[in-house]
Structures are given as structure tokens and as C-alpha cells.
Amino acid sequence: MTNTVEITAPIEQEGTKAVVRNWLKQIGDRVREGDALVELETDKVTQEIAAPCDGILSEIAMEDGDDAAPGAILGRMRVETIGVAAEAATASPSQMQPLLPATTASSYYSPAVRKAAEEHGIDPAALKGSGMGGRVTRADMDHALEASRSRPPAPQSQPAATEQPFPVAPTDGKSRIVPHSAMRLSIARHMTQSLATAPQVTAVFEADFTAIMRHREGHKDRLKAEGVNLSYTAYFVAASVAAMQAVPEVNSQWHDDGLEIFEDVSIGVGIALGDKGLVAPAIRQAQNLSLETIAARLQDLTNRARSNALKADELKGGTFTISNHGVSGSLLASPIIINQPQSAILGIGKLEKRVVVREVDGVDTIQIRPMAYVSLTIDHRSLDGHQTNAWLTEFVRILQSWPQ
Template identity: 65%
Template sequence: MGQLIDVNAPLEQEGTRAVVRNWLKKLGESVNSGDPLVELETDKVTQEVAAPADGVLAEILMENGDSATPGAILGRIEGAEPRPRQAAVSATASTETSSGTEDERHFSPAVRHAAQTYGLDPTTIAGTGRDGRVTRADMDRAFAAKSARRTPEPALPDGAGTTTPSRRVAHSDMRTAIAAHMQQSMATAPHVTAVFEADFSAVMRHRNEHKARFAAEGVNLTYTAYVVSASVAAMRAVPEVNSRWHDDALEIFEDVNIGIGTALGEKGLIVPVVHRAQHLSLSEIAGKLQDLTARARANALEPADVKGGTFTISNHGVSGSLLAAPVIINQPQSAILGVGKLEKRVVVREVDGVDTIQIRPMAYVSLTIDHRSLDAHQTNSWLTHFVQALESWSG
């Protein structure tokens, strides 16, 4: 028998929780060093774990849906003198109970947890995993189907009340991870939000004048690019916002690495990062945003694309929201910018000493801070410089 080599989850992972999503090789299948072996998914990115050596996939220790902590053993490869596929399959089969039914202790932890939560017997469910094993996804589907088949209870007599029909939709791994991250942030940081209003007239003029030239170069000039650039300008004036709280000190970052909340439809959202934005022109920022957004929605981001953020922008206005508060801080950062819907509003502007009523493209912008790191004067100063950068945009 050859040497068994562990296949480990990465020691560094981006996100709050990694889940085994899909094995790309079967038990007994030959693999080469560096071959994609298994996919792990966090709330931020899906990444492949490569085979650490040549050999045969001899053991799968974590099934689809199982949580994988950093360094956890996902499976094992048999190196020298690989055993044939049939032997591996037979060895796996021999771990099942002698009666031919899978004993409870051979179900993965995720399946056992689902069985307890849903009140389902996994031995009654057809498995879609390797060699017919029941996966967490199988349990979720079975519970959803059971819930859909339930008939509503009859109304109580004499109008005493009614039972509302409902159905339960199992959370995706990404949604569960996002929920945990949001809850942890609210429990960790005292959130305070300040709201300003920004006039986008200057930005709109500049964009209308230059978007055709950018498009000819293959770059989509979005309003978000201006928001990122204005954030960099505000960071130069109030660098404490670009920071992280520690019990003994405030860590202020030299690089402005700005994460952009990107919606993935029903799946949730992800935050790809524009690294070292302080060194980028408007054109370079727009190009990076275009690339990151496209790859995020194609599930093609690399782990490095979501690492190292020091500040985050939530452009919630793209879905119609005028104001969201508080926008929850992306821990362990100290602040997050919220940008509401850009719309025409009636405003009062002084012209030659006379108040006039004008129609301007306006948006509410908010900065939610970790009050351990920042106070009101820093928050308001940052927003003042941010709004000034937008309203005085000249290229």
C-alpha cells in the first residue's frame, strides 16, 4: 500500500466559514499533483483545492455540505503504488453496516445535524453523493419537498383565527455565512451612521462628456468609479477612517483597498476589492470595477480578489433604495459608505445672492462607523470631503 497524503483545506481562507461544495474526482480515480480536486465555498468566494501529489484519491473524509475549518483534512491521496479503483470502492463499501443499510454514524456531521433539525431519517432518503451517500443538499431538498406537501391547518371556528399557508426554503451556505458575518459585526462594533446629501451634477457632466471615449477603450464608466475616487480623496483628508480597531491601538492603513458590495441575485452578495485605489486613475478604477463585477457574477473570482479590504462601499441605490441605515460594517474594518438612489430633486441654490429653486441629480450618502475607532467630527469631516470631491469634479 502506498503512502497516504492528506488533502487539507487552505490555512488562509477569505470568509467566515468554508463548506465543501463539490468533489471533482471520484474515489479510486488517478490524480496528478496540482489537479483541481475539490471545491470549497465561503460567503465570499469559491476556490479549488489542488491535489498535493500524484496518486489515487483513496479517501473522502468530508462530503458536500460539510464545514471545513482551515487546515482540516478533506480527504487523502494514496501516493506510490496506487491501488486499483475497485479496491477503493470496495473498501468504502465495507465501511457500511453489514446489514446493507448505512448506519447513522457513517453519515456526515452536516447530514446528522440536518436530520436532528428537520426531524428526517436520512436512511429513507435517496442519496446523490459518492456511491449513493446522503448529502446535506439531499436533506435540504427532502425537507423542502416535505414542507411543500404540507396542507394548511383548517381555519378555527367562528372566525377565531386562521393558519397562514407557508413553505420553508433551506438557506444556502452563502446566505448562512452572510448572516453569521452580519450578526458578528453588529455584536462587535457600536454602529453610528451620519447622512449627507450629494449633488452629482458635476459628475454627471463629466461622465456624459467622457463615457464614449471610455467605451471606445472597452471601459464602462460607471458612477461607482467616481464614488471610489471620491472616497480616496476623503481618505487623504481623514486617514483614520481607513483603519481597524485593536484593543491597544488603531491600525491606520497606508493602502486604500476598497471593497464594492456586489449583488449576486438570490445567492446573496460578495465584496470584491479594488486594491491600492490611491494609485489608480478614474479610468483604471472603472476598468477594475468592470472586471471584478463581471467575474463576481460569473463565479470566477480568485481568493485574492476578495482579500485585504480596508473600506467598503454599499451602493444600495442601484436597487432603488434612497437610504439604508445602518449599513453594517464589513468587519474588521472601521467604516462603510452607503450610497442611495441618484434621482432628480428640487433644491435651493443661491445665485448672485438670491435663493433660486433648481432641479439637481441628488443622492443621500451615509457613513456608518465603528464608534470605538471614530467619532462624529472625523465622520462628518470625511463625508464633507467626499461630497466636495463629487460636487467639484472637473476631471
């Protein structure tokens, strides 16, 4: 007796769709309930879809690069009680149809590939597939379409000097095109939309980190023994909460009929994921948390972000964002594009020793201090310069007067 169980994309996911990125099992593989079957990439996270039961993977309905809406059928499993081994050996992807006559496995294409072939007139048989077993995927078809669009037009007999506004790379030069991930495309759309939506202005201050460095030196070993890394970012989150009390309008969202000022300060912290992009999971209700708790939350979110284990809900609900771009070496980044629909984003530059002038007993002295540029980029619809500078003034004051 054989029963078929569908493997579906989660109903609750970040965004309206996900993209199939990698099947971890092949047709005919025997799997146990909970085994990871396939990876889905949304615009924020990559998640593994687990087997809903014990059985055999009998059908792959969506290939690498296919869009998977919430609840979409990704594949099917067979749950068998008789003749499992014999039938597993003959399992095949019944959903795949040959588009063009051919003798290789790559001539069988998913519905998404066949649709792209019909819409764009691209023969998948002419492409080198990047999917399992060399299978052509929808991502391969999209890549081929973009490549065809980017080719320079045929030269005219007498081209005018103004017809080519941008230089074109030599046709005999070597290059390669790396297909965009769903996360990279989402970041591109989000950044473009943010700049198109809001007039953005950046103010820059300088902060002396002496006080927080001394505090950290005095407490980091104790917290390390408890399994918590007391990072500088924890201080930035706590100081941002304090600055919100002085200028609550920064913790807001613009609406055409008014400015929505939030009582809860939920701070998103940018976490780089290498070449894949970045995410900004939110520390909810940070105004109720101690420095130690903030540090523990940051450590947990960072670890899970880099292992693709964040939950979709953790990427929502932020009211303000911090970009600690200095960890990768930059002194100043401007503008750091606002994470819409928030009204502001804080940037922290590289910490380095600088020569500064400090007054001691009425006399100017030259000292070496650990300094960093801090910036606040605002939605100028929501905030003006005096609010921006007042917030940064309080933020810097909190850092520089941190009690020991």
C-alpha cells in the same frame, strides 16, 4: 502498478475551513491534471479543486456539506500504468460504510453524516438525500436538526397568553426551508458580531451628480474602446480617497489602547452575488491610483467575483468599504452595518432626478438635478459626529466639483 494520490483542500484559504459543495466528477471517472474535481465553498468564495495529476478518481472522502479544514483529504486518485480500464470499472468508495441495513445506495453515509446521526439521534434513512445519486449529506442532517428544533412544542392544557411571544405559522400551511450556504451563515455571524461590537451611527447627506455625469459622458467612450467600463462607483472610490485626506481618522480601526489610522487607503467594494450573498474585494492602495485604473480594477474584481474566481487574499486587507446599494433601487439604507474591524462604511443610494432649489445670480431658482443620498455609518467608539460630517462634506464637495 498503482499509485494513490490524495486530493486535499488548500492550505491557504479564506477562513479556517471550507465546505464541500459539489463533486464535479464521479468515482471511476478518468481525469486529466488540472480538471476541476470538486467545489469548495468558504465564507467568501467558491473555488474549484483541480486534479493533481492524470488518473482515475477512486475515492470520495468528503461528501456535499462536509467541513473541509485546510489540508483535509477530500478524496484520492489512482495513477495506473497497467490494467487501467479494467480496474477503473470496479472502483468504489471504500471509505463509505453502511450505517443501517438497507438496499439502496443512499444507505451508505459519510463520516460526517454518521457522526451527526449519533450526536442528534436522526436516522438518515428517513431523509431524502440531496447529494450525488440521492446520497444523504451532512447539510441534509443539519437541515433535519434545525427543522426538528423549530417545530412548536406540544400544546399545554391551559396555555398562558404570554407563553408564546412570537406567532407560529399554522401547521397545515405550506412552506419550505432553504438550507443556508456557508457564505450566508458567515454573513449572518459577521453582521451580528459587528452590531454587538460597535455602537453604530449613520449620517446622511445629499449629493448632486451633475459634475461626475458630465465627466463620465465625456470619457466613457474612450475608455470603453480600451475595454474599461467607467462606472459611477469608480468616482465614489476616488472621492473617498480624497475625503480621507481631509479626515484620516475615518480610515482606521479601533483598538482598546488606541486608534490605528492607516496610511494606505484600501477600499472594499460590495459586490452582490444574487441569492448567495455578497463579497467586498479590496482595491489596495487606492490613494496611488488614477480614476481610469480604479475603474479597470473594479471591472476586473466584479467580473471575477461573479464567476467565483476571486483569490482569498483579495477579500482581505480593506480599511474602508463602499456599499452602492442604490443600484438595486433603494434610496437609503440605514444602518449599513460596518465591515468589522473597519471604522466606517459608505452607502450610496439610488440616483434619481429631483427638484432642487439653486441660487443663480442671487435669485433662488427651481431646477431638476440628478441627486442621490449618501450616508456614512461609523463606529462611534472611533469617530464622532463632527468627523463624520466633515468627511461627508468633503466627499460631496469632491463629487459636485469634479473637473471636466
